[in-house]
Structures are given as structure tokens and as C-alpha cells.
Amino acid sequence: MRAVTISATGRSGKLSLSTISDPVPAIGEVLVNVAAAGINHADLLQRAGHYPAPAGAPDWPGLEISGEITRVGPGVSGWRAGDRVVALLDGGGYADQVTVRATQLLPAPRSLDLIDAAALPEAMCTAWDNLVTVGGLRAGEWVLLHGGSGGVGTTAIQIAKALGARVAATAGSPERAAQCADLGADLPIDYREQDFVELVREASGGAGADVVLDVVGAAYLVDNVRALARGGRLVVIGLQRGRRGELDLGTLMAKRATVTGTTLRSRPAEEKAAVVAAVREHVWPMVDDGRVRPVVHARLPLAEAQRAHELLESGEVFGKVLLVP
Known part of the structure; x- marks a missing residue:
């Protein structure tokens, strides 16, 4: 599959489109085909070398995605192939596919375009x-x-x-x-x-x-x-x-x-699961009835991740920038 990797860190850190091995879901994980990935300021820090990925996470950026489950790993219940989801990730969202703990999944709201839904989970x-x-x-x-x-x-x-x-x-x-x-x-x-x-x-x-x-x-x-x-x-x-x-x-x-x-990315898996569960209980009804909606400034192809970062750094963005594989 394709993934956007960090080819150089520092003030002028560079992103490159690379070909890597397809991921395989472990116990408690699912595999998701990515419809879109949200860009966050944490990604800019990671590119600059100031925010390394947690242990066990992919070392390329991406903390939130939307997409469709294609494979369910051992020990997962309540989700199946074909489900449309959004996910809070530990990293690795700038890719064609991701694996993610089932406890960090949310159902994609039916009222929203699946690509735009990628702007939701991290924020x-x-x-x-x-x-x-x-x-x-x-x-x-x-x-x-x-x-x-x-x-x-x-x-x-x-x-x-x-x-x-x-x-x-x-x-x-x-x-x-x-x-x-x-x-x-x-x-x-x-x-x-x-x-x-x-x-x-x-x-x-x-x-x-x-x-x-x-x-x-x-x-x-x-x-x-x-x-x-x-x-x-x-x-x-x-x-x-x-x-x-x-x-x-x-x-x-x-x-x-x-x-x-506070931070979110570095928390233990059980704490992230609790946050996701609270959002599903309290915030998802706000999305379903239209009180809360994603604000998307721009959608860019996965291959233009560097330009997407530069756009976010420009200070001209209102809302979110999304990468679309």
C-alpha cells in the first residue's frame, strides 16, 4: 500500500509518498480502507521531529481517519467487514489502509459524507x-x-x-x-x-x-x-x-x-477507549441531529501531503484539511 512517510525531520521536514507492506490486524484490531485522513498540528510537530509516535504505532503521521472496515482481527466483536467508521489513531493515518483498536472506532454518521467525517474523531x-x-x-x-x-x-x-x-x-x-x-x-x-x-x-x-x-x-x-x-x-x-x-x-x-x-495521543489504550466511548454516548447524538458538524477547509490527494502541511502552517485554514487517498 501507499503511505506518506517522513523523509527528513527538522524545521524543513519533508514528507514522501512511499510503498510499504500492507498492515495486518492484531488481536482486538480491525483493518480499514482509508477514505480520508485528517491533518492536525501534532502531525506538523511529528514531521519536525518534536512529537515521535508512541511505542508500537506506525512512525508516519495521521491521528484520525474515516473509511470502511475490510477485515476484523481476532477477539473483535460488534464490528464487521463493510462497516463505515471513523477512528482515533495512535498514528499512521496518512495511508491507503490502517489497523486500529476496535475500542477506538466510531460508526460514521449516516448524515455526513464519509470523507468529511474524517474531520471528526480527533477534534x-x-x-x-x-x-x-x-x-x-x-x-x-x-x-x-x-x-x-x-x-x-x-x-x-x-x-x-x-x-x-x-x-x-x-x-x-x-x-x-x-x-x-x-x-x-x-x-x-x-x-x-x-x-x-x-x-x-x-x-x-x-x-x-x-x-x-x-x-x-x-x-x-x-x-x-x-x-x-x-x-x-x-x-x-x-x-x-x-x-x-x-x-x-x-x-x-x-x-x-x-x-x-493534557494530551491525548500518549494516553494508555484504556483511557483512549473511555474517551471514544464518552464521545459516542454524548457527542454522536449532536452530530446526528445537526448541532455539531465537521468544518472542512480543503481536501487534497494523499500525494500532496506536503502541500497540505504547508497550508495548515500558513494560518489561513478555517477548520480542517483532509488527505484523500
């Missing part, structure tokens, strides 16, 4: 787990979402609104902020020109955000804590602008607030 698992399981977001609360125009951000806006929360979302231009509003954001913010701390405080009647979901990292740490309400929860899921920052513990204590950092 939905990340958004649900960090907004609700970690962040404890509830109806009526304010949530501040950084990176509102990204794959996780566009999904998180919709999930938060479906839960009955009030949503502030940052984006890098007035046009992109307006697109966040179209998805349901109550307070779209152009972070280049506007002060998100002051705007969130004003919109919340001076209270601040109950939950902040952050992909930026150190550069926003001080302001994120300032933006929190009493009892607020800051959940850091990305480090796009720095790994080390200064935390005002006095402010944190006065607000009785918490700061949590």
Missing part, C-alpha cells in the same frame, strides 16, 4: 474530553476558546453551544472571528486587535470565564489566569507559542482556580 475527542471531563463545563457557564478557527476550536464552539454554554472564541482576523460567530460563538474576538481578557469580563458581567481551553501555551498563561472567573478552570492542550511561562500563584489562589495540561 471531537479532544474537545469533549477537555471541555467536559477535565474542564467540567456546564450549561450557562462562560468558556473562552483560543484557536477558534482551528479543527478543535470549530468543533469546541459547536459542542459548547450544544451543552448550553456561553462561548467566547478568539481568531486572527475580523473575518475569521465572524466565521466563529456563524458557528455559534456568542463573543467572537479578533485577538490581533482586541483584548480578550477585558471583553470576556465585560460579557460575563465582570465574572470572567469559567473554563479556558488554550492551544497557545506560555504566551497566554498570564492573561488566561486573569480571564478566569472564581473557581475557573484553565485547560492547556497546546504549546504553539511557548512551553515555559510565569504563573501568578497569588491570583490563582485568590480565584480558587486550577490549571491543567
Whole structure:
């Protein structure tokens, strides 16, 4: 089969289309013909040599796919050849075929095109787990979402609104902020020109955000804590602008607030299975009734993976970029 492998790492890391052996499902796994693979910022980090694959995972990128099961491995029940699925992967999605644990599968929503469904699993698992399981977001609360125009951000806006929360979302231009509003954001913010701390405080009647979901990292740490309400929860899921920052513990204590950092890819299989099961129970009904939908910026052929990465790096993407074998 074909797979997109990393032929050079570093700042100018290169992707190449290679021919490799077909995968074989192990105990508890299925084999899936890939309809499309979603591209994530984690893939860019892996290409640069900063985010190696977990032990036992393929060493080429790809954390989410849609497709059709072609073979079921030993010990798998509840799935069969011909089922249309989406999957959360440990890696290897940039390929014609993948093997994946059955516990990390979800049925492809009947209401969606199978290719576009590839934009769902990574973003939905990340958004649900960090907004609700970690962040404890509830109806009526304010949530501040950084990176509102990204794959996780566009999904998180919709999930938060479906839960009955009030949503502030940052984006890098007035046009992109307006697109966040179209998805349901109550307070779209152009972070280049506007002060998100002051705007969130004003919109919340001076209270601040109950939950902040952050992909930026150190550069926003001080302001994120300032933006929190009493009892607020800051959940850091990305480090796009720095790994080390200064935390005002006095402010944190006065607000009785918490700061949590999380990742998804490196978690044990049983934890990923629990996240996928929660998404199937709570988020899949939102997809079925149209409250949450994938936002796809572009579809590109598998052979153009390098160009797809460059597109995501450009900062011009709203939603997800997909690779289609």
C-alpha cells in the first residue's frame, strides 16, 4: 500500500509518498480502507521531529481517519467487514489502509459524507474530553476558546453551544472571528486587535470565564489566569507559542482556580477507549441531529501531503484539511 512517510525531520521536514507492506490486524484490531485522513498540528510537530509516535504505532503521521472496515482481527466483536467508521489513531493515518483498536472506532454518521467525517474523531475527542471531563463545563457557564478557527476550536464552539454554554472564541482576523460567530460563538474576538481578557469580563458581567481551553501555551498563561472567573478552570492542550511561562500563584489562589495540561495521543489504550466511548454516548447524538458538524477547509490527494502541511502552517485554514487517498 501507499503511505506518506517522513523523509527528513527538522524545521524543513519533508514528507514522501512511499510503498510499504500492507498492515495486518492484531488481536482486538480491525483493518480499514482509508477514505480520508485528517491533518492536525501534532502531525506538523511529528514531521519536525518534536512529537515521535508512541511505542508500537506506525512512525508516519495521521491521528484520525474515516473509511470502511475490510477485515476484523481476532477477539473483535460488534464490528464487521463493510462497516463505515471513523477512528482515533495512535498514528499512521496518512495511508491507503490502517489497523486500529476496535475500542477506538466510531460508526460514521449516516448524515455526513464519509470523507468529511474524517474531520471528526480527533477534534471531537479532544474537545469533549477537555471541555467536559477535565474542564467540567456546564450549561450557562462562560468558556473562552483560543484557536477558534482551528479543527478543535470549530468543533469546541459547536459542542459548547450544544451543552448550553456561553462561548467566547478568539481568531486572527475580523473575518475569521465572524466565521466563529456563524458557528455559534456568542463573543467572537479578533485577538490581533482586541483584548480578550477585558471583553470576556465585560460579557460575563465582570465574572470572567469559567473554563479556558488554550492551544497557545506560555504566551497566554498570564492573561488566561486573569480571564478566569472564581473557581475557573484553565485547560492547556497546546504549546504553539511557548512551553515555559510565569504563573501568578497569588491570583490563582485568590480565584480558587486550577490549571491543567493534557494530551491525548500518549494516553494508555484504556483511557483512549473511555474517551471514544464518552464521545459516542454524548457527542454522536449532536452530530446526528445537526448541532455539531465537521468544518472542512480543503481536501487534497494523499500525494500532496506536503502541500497540505504547508497550508495548515500558513494560518489561513478555517477548520480542517483532509488527505484523500
